[in-house]
Amino acid sequence: MKLSKFMSVKGIIHCETGLRIGGTKEGIIEPGGSENTIIRHPVTGLPYLPGSSIKGKMRSLLEADPSSGSRIEGDGKPCKCGTCLVCRIFGSHGMSNKEITRILVRDCPITEESEGVLRSAQEEKGMNFAEVKSENIINRNTGIAANQGLRTQERVPAGTDFKMHITLKLFEGDDAAQILDFIKKGLSLIQKDYLGSSGSRGYGKIIINDLNITED
Numbered sequence: 001m002k003l004s005k006f007m008s009v010k011g012i013i014h015c016e017t018g019l020r021i022g023g024t025k026e027g028i029i030e031p032g033g034s035e036n037t038i039i040r041h042p043v044t045g046l047p048y049l050p051g052s053s054i055k056g057k058m059r060s061l062l063e064a065d066p067s068s069g070s071r072i073e074g075d076g077k078p079c080k081c082g083t084c085l086v087c088r089i090f091g092s093h094g095m096s097n098k099e100i101t102r103i104l105v106r107d108c109p110i111t112e113e114s115e116g117v118l119r120s121a122q123e124e125k126g127m128n129f130a131e132v133k134s135e136n137i138i139n140r141n142t143g144i145a146a147n148q149g150l151r152t153q154e155r156v157p158a159g160t161d162f163k164m165h166i167t168l169k170l171f172e173g174d175d176a177a178q179i180l181d182f183i184k185k186g187l188s189l190i191q192k193d194y195l196g197s198s199g200s201r202g203y204g205k206i207i208i209n210d211l212n213i214t215e216d
Contacts, residue, residue, distance in 0.1 A: 001100065002172045006216040009166040009183060013049060013108060013195075017205040018131060018155030021053050021196040036153040038130050046115060047129055049162045049195070051105035057195055058105075058186035059090045065189070068182075085182050102169050102179065108162040118160070130154040135201070155203065164208065167216075180213060187211075 021039050038047050063070040063079050063086050070079035070086045082092040091101035110118070121127040134152050166183065170176050187208055194204035 004170045004172050004174065007168040007170060007176070007180070008214050008216055009164075009168065009180075009187075009211070010214075011164045011187075011211040012111065012209045013162045013164050014207050014209055015156055015158050015160045015162075015205075016207055017158050017202055018133060019049075019160075019196050019204045019206065020153060020155045020198060021050060036151065038154045038156060040129065041109075045129060046110050046118075047156050047160070048110060049108035049164075051107045053196065054108070054164070054190070055090070055103065055105040057190055057193070058183075059086060061189040061193060062086050062090075062182070062186045065185070085178075089179060089182060100169075100171070102171075102174070103183065104167040104169070106165040106167070108164050111161040111163055114159075114161045118157070121157075128154075131157045153198075184211075 020036075022036065039050060040047055059078065062068050063072055068086050069081075069084040071081050071084070072079055078093045079086055080093040081087055089102045118127070118129045122129060131154070132152050133155050168179060168183065170179065191207055193199065195206050196204040198204065
């Protein structure tokens with residue numbers, strides 16, 4: 001199979017609500033800090049969106065779409081048929097002769113403008129490039145929040161933007177229009193669903209602005 005060309009799909013991921021993709025925190029948690037931190041760049045401390053999170057979410061939503069032709073087994077594992085559009089673009093699982101992966105989803109760095117906003121908030125409010133959200137459990141008898149079970153979680157604040165970059169490897173015989181339409185459908189499904197964790201609690205609603213597709 002001969003490589004035909006590369007294409008780039010770029011855009012700006014805008015957080016309409018707070019977004020949480022969990023990270024790890026070394027050492028002791030500071031007073032008032034959160035035990036559930038977001039993922040950050042290990043050097044700058046800035047939040048970013050892992051490409052693996054976007055790719056995995058796209059794949060799972062597309063596999064569940066009836067038009068994809070994917071076959072999800074009863075154990076909930078990804079499709080491994082090797083012939084559907086998902087397997088052909090994202091690569092097939094559990095096969096000795098795996099389909100070539102055509103999609104590369106890069107980690108998404110924060111935009112310079114959003115970095116400036118978060119740095120200002122850090123200086124003025126002591127925010128560590130994130131908001132700390134407290135959540136509680138509602139007593140079913142009284143309808144009042146119970147103090148037990150109070151937890152705090154970090155989230156990327158609503159309004160933050162990240163630079164998205166997806167690379168597509170197209171081979172001879174590939175239908176470029178079909179593959180691009182499928183990728184755009186996956187991005188559309190994420191915007192209808194959510195990215196990261198706790199979507200049912202309002203986290204992770206995004207929109208993708210300035211979508212631009214070019215041949216490299």
